[in-house]
Structures are given as structure tokens and as C-alpha cells.
Amino acid sequence: MERLPANPNSLRARIGREKVSYLMLAPYFVLFFMFTVLPVVISIFFSFTYFDMHSLPQFIGWGNYSKLLLEDDLFIIALRNTLILAVVTGPVSYILCVLFAWIINEFRGFVRALLTLVFYAPSISGQAFLIWSIILTGDRYGFLNGTLMQFGFIQEAILWMQTEKYVLPFLIVVQLWLSLGTGFLAFIAGLQTVDKTLYEAAAIDGVSNRWQELWFITLPSIRPQLMFGAIMQITGSFAIADVSLFLAGNPSVNNSGATIVTTLLDYGGIRFEMGYASAIATVLFIMMVGTNKAVQKLLKRIGE
């Protein structure tokens, strides 16, 4: 039987040529589809149902979404708080990560390893929030109250985390303090792979200080890491919850510390309304995807 020679650019031919690629992908992606993609798809399905984790889910169409976006006042407060936290801590944390990773990379040997540990300490030491509950204790023995009273700035102790107007600002401070995490370490690692001869070449081309070097050489060289860090920053900033639960409690005073994820944990973990919790997760997901699109566009312009 005679066959026409296969078109070397046909889809089948290209897949055949790349057999080795697919073999290398297989172990990861089989597990990934099973343990990540499938659960996400099932969760999105749950978001269109009423599901109390006891009886079978009942399909209710867009019911959860219309209730969430049109009727749920608490969600609107949580949405507002989340946006404030994300807009402030997201970009600031990100810039701090880049800046500190870069400065640490200026040092050598033992000092550099030590500084990396010192700045990563809040992310690795487990009980990191505990120190803030000591600082922010509402009586006069709290570190902040004590210091302010000693210098006469305030006359009596302030219940910091029980006073509505202070809750968000302190959550922002603590979150910034916690910000040197995943992205920061990825930048540290990325800086190690930059070709050092680029710097000498740049010096000949007229780059004359470390700031120009940062913008024209270093940042463009670690662009892939910057993109990775941006995703980690977005997922982190939109998902702020632990800090709020620990310092402001749940429910917080007048919901001043409520965020989308604390609301989600409330519905999913305490009220057993999994359908509604899944709808919250889906809305949050769409917000993050949109933000990511915009941020990746911005990052393409570094070093221009």
C-alpha cells in the first residue's frame, strides 16, 4: 500500500517528533491533572450548587454568585478590605523583595548567607505572628502602648486590634514585615545565575553606578524570576487571611479585618456551605487572573 509522504509540519508529525518531550512531561502532568486540575474543576462545579458537605450537591445555577455579588454585605466589606490590602502590600512587598534580594547580593560569603536567613526569618520560624501580638497588646504592657506612653504621645493604652480604624493599617504593617518570602528567595537564586561578565561590558558602555546597573543589566537578566515573583505576590496579597485571623480575630471588630479568604474559610470551614465557599474562591480566582495579566504586561517593560 502506498502512502503519501506525511507533511512534516502536520500536527501528528510534530507530536511524533516530540515524543521525548511528552514522556518527560508525563509523570508531573498525570499527577497534576489528578490532584490539582480535577479538584479545581470539581470546585467550580460546586460553586453552582448548594452543598453542605452532608447531602449531595443540588444544582442552583448562578444562585451563589448573585447572592454573593448583589446581596452579601459582608462580602462587599471583605472585597473592599482585600483590595486595599492587595493594592498597598502587593506592589510594596514586591519592590521590597527585589530591593533586599539585590542588596543582599552585594555582600559576600558568610554575611550574605546570614542576611538571607535574617530577612527570611519571619517566613520560616513558624510562630512569626506571636511577636506582633506582644507588640500590639491592648494594655499598657504592650510594647507599642508602653513605648508611646513613655514618650507621652498617648495618655492611655489603646486596644489596637479591637479599634476599627487601626486594624487595616496594622495588618498592612505586619503583612509587609512578612513579605520577604517565596519571591525573595527566588530573586536571591536568580541573581546567582546572572552572567558576571555582563557587568564589565556594561561598565565600558558607560554604566557608571550601581543603580544604572540594576535597571539596565540586573533586572532584565532576572526577568523570568521577576515574573515568577509577581505570581507569588499576587496569590499572596489577594489571599491575606492568617494575619487577620490571628491578630484581629474572626469575626473581627465590625468586620474591619475581614478579607475574601477569611470569609471563604468562614463559609467552608465553619458554616459548611461549600457551594458558596467555592463561588467565593472562583470570584477570587478571576480577580487574580485579571491582575496577573496586567502585571505581566508591566514587567515586560523593565530595562527599556
Place this chain on the structure above:
Amino acid sequence: MSSGTNLSNKHYVLDPKGRPVRIRASKHNKVNRSPAGNMLLFILMAFCGLFMILPIVMIVNNSLKPPDELFQFPPRLFVRNPTLDNFADLFVLMGETWVPFSRYILNTLIITGGGVVGHVLCASLAAYPLAKRKFPGSKLLFSIVVLSMMFSWTVTQIPNYMIISTLGINNTYLALILPAWSFGIGLYLMKQFMEQIPDSIIESARIDGASEIKVFWQIIMPNVKPAWLTLAIFQFQILWGNTGGMFLRSEELKPMQFAMQQIMAGGAARAGASAAVAFIIAAIPITFFLVCQSSIFETMTTSGIKE
């Protein structure tokens, strides 16, 4: 190749016409650095560092405090009469656990070790074709991984439990290890680093007859060592913090973290032992972190990735 040369303690490089040009460089051969700027940065870092190191300072001090200082009000950060009694108490408690404490340690080694090594290997192996080979579906697969990282982990727990039960791996180590192999973070991180490796070194290895697996193992992985060491740190932290939760019900399978948290849940009577537990829970990932970080700095000090 470096064009830097040291002539009588001053730093010169050759310009395109071959004439030596002096550039600003410190004794460490770094260009464009002033000593005053270095000093300023060091002072800035030392000042900021004081705030960042507070949790470690607190954990170390608490673990050394005798009970009266642990309950002192108002609390003090620094210990006055340091003692190792808390650790002695903890070791006594460890001897009284339901299953021998060594069993918890073994479980942690299996779960954490298996989860870290497996994830680094699986994710790196999949990241290589995504970064360096063009094939149908590569862009789609990669964007699915990135998107998946943005979906809240809380609500996928229930479907995850259903899937793990269906597979019949509930209440085995695999219930924790297999999902850990496929976290999104590793694939994304490894792919970003592999993209930076110049195609020319891969091509020349292929021309020398190296198989793709050989290219991956002997060219790609050594060049992205900082990436997989960093990934190991992330993955270690995630798995180290896992108590087994709803997946491991048998006491013989539970990790050390679970046993430690049981000790901490003992209330005021165990405040001293809890402080010692907090120290150990922090000290082990920090040790792992330091080993990986120093290895990152050692391997890549001189060159970076070059053609």
C-alpha cells in the same frame, strides 16, 4: 570569558579597540561600587535586620526560660536565668508517646524526603521541555499550571479528599507525597530558570550525541542548581508543617509535627516543653535552609550562566 585584568591594583578592562580602560571597582573585583555606598547599605541592612530577626530571637529565648519567666507579666523578650530544663522535659514527654517517638521521626523523613525529592525531579523533568522545546500544547499546559496556582487551596480540599479516597491511597504516605509531587510552584520556578540557559550549550551537547535525558541531567540541572535548591527549601517548609490532617489517621503514620503539636496542646503545665517544641519546629527548617543557601552561594560565586 572575562576580560577583566588587574594591573597594579587598579581595575582595567580592554575596550573594543584593545586599549586598557580603568573602571571603578572594589578589591572584590566588582565594578561600579563605592565604599561609602557599601557602608551605607550595610547600616541599612543591619537596622532592618533587627526587626526581621525578632521571631527567632523570641523562640530561642523562650526555649531557655524557666517557668516563672515564661509566665512573667509583662512578658520580657530576653531570658535572665537560662536553663535547658525545657528540653529535658520535652525528652521525657517524647519517651511517653503512644507510638515510639522515633516512629514519628521516620514518618517525617519519608513524607518530607519523598515529597521534596520527588517534586524537584518531576517538576524539573517537565519544566525542561516546556522551557527549551517547542511542541504542540506547550503554551497551554504551562498556562494551566500558572492559573492553577491562583485557585484557593481551601475549597479544593474536599474534592482532593474524594480523589484520594477513590484511588485507595487514603491513610498511606502516598496521600501526602503524590499530590506534593505535582505542586504548581516547582514547575513554574524551574521553567523560569531553565529559559535563561543559552540554546547554544544545549545544541552543542546534542551535536555531541547526548540524549535528551543526558542533556537534562548533565547540562540543565547543574546550571539551575540555585533554582532546585531554592525549590527544595519551599517544599521542605510546606511538608514539614504538615500534620497529616485528614489523610493520615493511623497514629503509626503521623509525622513529627503532629506529635509536637500534641505536646504543645498540653496547656500551661507543658509551657516549658512547648517552648522547646517551638524551638525544634523552627530549628530544623532553618538548618535545612542554611545548608541549601550556602550551597547556592558556593556553586555560583564566580561565573553565573555563560555561553
